Amino acid sequence: MDKKKSFFRRNIGFTVFAILAVIVILVAIFAPVICGDRSPTSGDITQALMKPDAEHPFGTDKMGRDIFTRVLYGARTSLSSTFILVAVIFVIGAILGVLAGYFGGAVDAVIMRAADMMIAFPGLVLAIAVAGILGASMKNAIIAIAIVSWPKYARLARSLVMKIRHADFVAAATVTGSRTMYMLRRYMFPNTITTLVITAATDIGSMMMELAALSFLGFGATPPTPEWGQMLSEGRNFMQSAPWLMIFPGLAIFVTVVIFNMLGDGLRDILDPKTE
């Protein structure tokens, strides 16, 4: 490999999408600055269902709210909830998986049977049931998807820990008096990190879509919160008269998911060159 070239020049694809992802995140953070005094939740009812023009680049909805503003603010909801979701799954999955792999026996059996239960089941069904029963909110949607998604990470972490569990250096460390917490922190968790980070990075896109799907069905964000899935579901009723209501929020999800999927793939190629 050409060491003279910088990291970014060697991984052009990754760099481009990392920059795009940063732009998306910055747009979400600075949405209030970009939109100025336009509010995502209140609009001028006399301006309802206006076609896209210079004033409202994405048009307005039935309450006269500016779609462009709502899409930008929607990025905040979608991105923050997706990142929280992925972080929650990552942490829960890693901890349970490492514990199951390290201790084995009854701990392993209990954790893995619980994981089997979730895996032996079409994910979205339970997520819909959980979200629906707990009530519609972004928090509950995150809980619902987290409940059905952690086993993937737990299984990965477990198998990675099992690989080194009986390695000589682990036995040596245990014999020389390393305490369990130290073993977990020093050897077991770090051993799982790379693979789990790759998995998490490639999962961001699909998690974002699942959250949007729940919101679309009415089990996630509730009006007037600007959220892409929820905006699509509102726009659906105006398909005939105002198709821009459903085109732009959908496009926002699509573009964001493409960027994060590309970023995840790029990260995987860098960290784990074995897989294509």
Added chain:
Amino acid sequence: MSGKKLLSRLAQMLIVLIGISFLTFLLTYISPGDPVRHMYLAQGLMPDEEQVAQQREEMGLNDPLTVQYWRWLTNCLKGDFGKSYSMNKPVVTLLLARLWPTLKLALMSMIFMLIVSVPLGVLSAVYRNRPIDYVVRAITFFGVSIPNFWVGLLLMLLFCVRLGLLPVISSGGTFKDLLLPAITLAVAMSAKYTRQVRTAVLEELSSDYVIGARARGVRESRILWGNVFPNSLLPLITMLGLSIGSLLGGTSVVEVIFSYPGLGNLAVSAITSSDYYLIQGYVLWVAIIYMVINLIVDISYNYVDPRMRLKR
């Protein structure tokens, strides 16, 4: 799969089912809504406190969790999943009526998916790293990144609203009604499946017997369709089985968009009207169907893969 293995597999399934049934029961038990009030509201009545208390007692809602769960479970085993109070019909009747439309939709979308993904996947593998491969890979990439509910809405906008070719509400069971929902479901699946076909075929293409066959001068098309393709079918069958299962659960969104009368649509309306018996019955049913399908897929290996037969 040997008899012993099958038995342990069935035992595992039973444990998982009990776990899932308890989980769904627990969820509805701790949920903030009150089923009695929902029931009265569904009938358009405003009950007074006394009526609610009496009804709660009658339905056994004041019993401890374990008692309630046991009663529900034993009833389920007898085939009685309770009565849906939002639709005032037995849960079993409702689920049965919706099962076939959803299966039909799932099968139809799988047929579309196979028609698209098998040729594209093989093409992409054979012409690896050539322009056609890049095009196919780009398409699959966009295919997995596009939310299916948006695809559904866009298709509807184009074919139903703009061109007026197809009905906006697919409530019947005709081919026309099935077309758009099935295509919508097929988009994301085709993208995933094309990648799998490509990987599987590539793997086979790099095996030694292919090199051997080429060295002996066997025609390339004969190698591809006579050896490589049949050998790469195995992982694809697993994928196919798994996708039938996830389709059963994953059709909700599409069914809602097209107002299609399937299980997923029923589940969503059950949840919005807090119809707990219906939700519980639905979750349990889908779990059972899903597991049975996975079992059938595993058993079918015996017939597809000769090596498995020899092992016995």
